Amino acid sequence: MEKAFKNEIKLQFPYLCNAKLLLAVSGGVDSVVLAHLCKTAKLDFALAHCNFNLRDEESDADEDFVTDLAKKLKVKLFVENFDTEQYAKDNGLSIQMAARDLRYEWFEELRLKHQFDYTLTAHHANDSLETFFINLLRGAGLEGLSGINSDSNKIIRPLLNFSRKEIAAFAEENNISWREDSTNASTKYLRNKIRHELVPILEDLNPQFLETFLKTQSHLKENEELVEDYMSLLYPKIIGKTKYGYSLDINYLKKVPNTSAILYQLLKSFGFTEWNDVYNLMDAQPGKMVFSASHRLIKDREHLLLTEIDRTENKTYKIAKDEDFAMLPMGTFSFSEVKEIKEKTPNCIYVDPQKLDYPLTVRKRQEGDLFYPFGMKGKKKLSDFFKDKKLSLPEKENSWLLCSGDKIVWVINQRADRRFSITSPGQKIIKITFSL
Structure with a gap:
């Protein structure tokens, strides 16, 4: 297996040879063997171990084992303890999903902080097989059935072409010790149920089932890539950016x-x-x-x-009287006194400052909003104004209003309210400009 692993690195992952690697090690046979293989392949790596504190003394013993392994291999070790049960409770997750989220988030933090190029995990062919059946039972699409990716988001899985039996055999042949997770024997979890009950039946029907499955999964992956190529041609014809x-x-x-x-x-x-x-x-x-x-x-x-989904729908922002500039999440407002009305553009209005009640507010539309559109007679419901302009729902929802008290001063960049317009020559004029 050592030779096969080196060939796998050479052919599939040549970029790992000159990279700085973070290797996730639980203490189980898969990750421990991967650590030994990386050492014999002379890769530059450090170990990362998660203590999820789910199995009392057993979890601590796993941590001690990995600590000894790091010393034996003469590599750096990072260890993190998690309150997994509390995290699962706080986030409404199963224990398995909570542990998954915690470890991958921590691996990425470590990778970025210590400038590792990639994170390595010890997923193997049987993991891919079990994941296939889990996704099949959930009604997954093609991408869910085509297997675990060997290279995704800086996470590399170099053992995917090796079986659990091959990995265990290599460990025994080379007197490599490991820790056995007692929960792996339980059929309480779906993955274990598939591993201990379903897969043996399939292997009894076809002793070469795993090899056959890997070929099938390879075909599925090719079909997935074909679909992606087809979609890349259709995408620009169907979708436009707004x-x-x-x-x-x-x-x-x-x-x-x-x-x-x-x-x-x-x-x-x-x-x-x-x-x-x-x-x-x-x-x-x-x-x-x-x-x-x-x-x-x-x-x-x-x-x-x-x-x-809009998270700012009910937010209101205030602008004080003496502010010449107001930088808000949707853009910047500037207020300046001018002597006369010059250019008229959608992004600015001219108002009578005596008619403004401060603080001004900036908000989204509300049910029943109406205003007196400049250049039109009478009042108009804001909903009717938007309808006449044939605005889409996102355009309506992303329209902001500048208000004085309960009155709309400006449907920003669309129409001013004439109640605040200049009515007498020589009076003070405030120019309000909005920019993104």
Whole structure:
């Protein structure tokens, strides 16, 4: 296996030979063998060990073992203790997911702080097999079935072409000791249930099942890459960048084959789960929406608009009387006294300072808002004003209002309210300018 590992590095990961590496070591056979293989391959690495404090003395014994391993290999060791149960409780996660989040966040912190080029983990072929079945049971798409990536986000997994049996055999042949996690024998967890109950049945049906599976997974990976190539051609024809997110052309989507699969590929990274609702949105009434935890998809006439969920909807910002400049999250306001009204542009208005009640406020629209649009007679509901301008929902929601008391002074960069306009010659004039 030592020779095979060196060939794997040479052919698949040649960049590791001159890199500074952080190796995640639990104390189990997989990570301990990887540490020994990296040593014999003369790679430059340090060890990182997470103590999740989930198995009392057993967790501490794992930490002691890894400490001795680092001394034996003469490499630097980083250790971090976590209150995993509390983190899981605070974040509404399972213990397994909490441990996963904690370790990967810490590995990345270490990598950046100590300038490691990559983080190595000891995932192997059986891990990829078990992950396949977990994702299959969850109804995953092609990317969930094509296996664990060997190289992703600075995390390298150089043992993916080796089986658990090969790794254990190498350890025994070379008198390498390791720690056995007692929870690995329990079928309480789905991964262990697959490992101890499902996989043996499949291996009984086909003794070469793991090798066959790896070939199948390789084909799935090739198909995934083919889909990605196809999507890269379709992407610019369907999606356009907008000021507030992305716009998807419904008419073009309906023309291409497998529209639902195309939509899934385009939107899968934005957290949507109700895919039937996403597909049906193309024929829904304008204004209908589908939400994920972080984004929403809006039907807007001939397009689907993808935007992040607005977290500033109810925020109000104040501008004091003596401020010449006010830097706010949406942009900067400047106030200056002028002698006459000169150029008129969308980003500035001229107002009578005597009519302003300070502090001025800047806010988003509210139900029932109305104003007296400059250049028009009477008053108008803000909702009707937006409708007449044919603004999309994101454009409406991202329109800010400059207000004096409960009165709108300016629908910013769109229309001033005539109640604050200059009515007498020679009076004071304040020019208000807004810039992004």
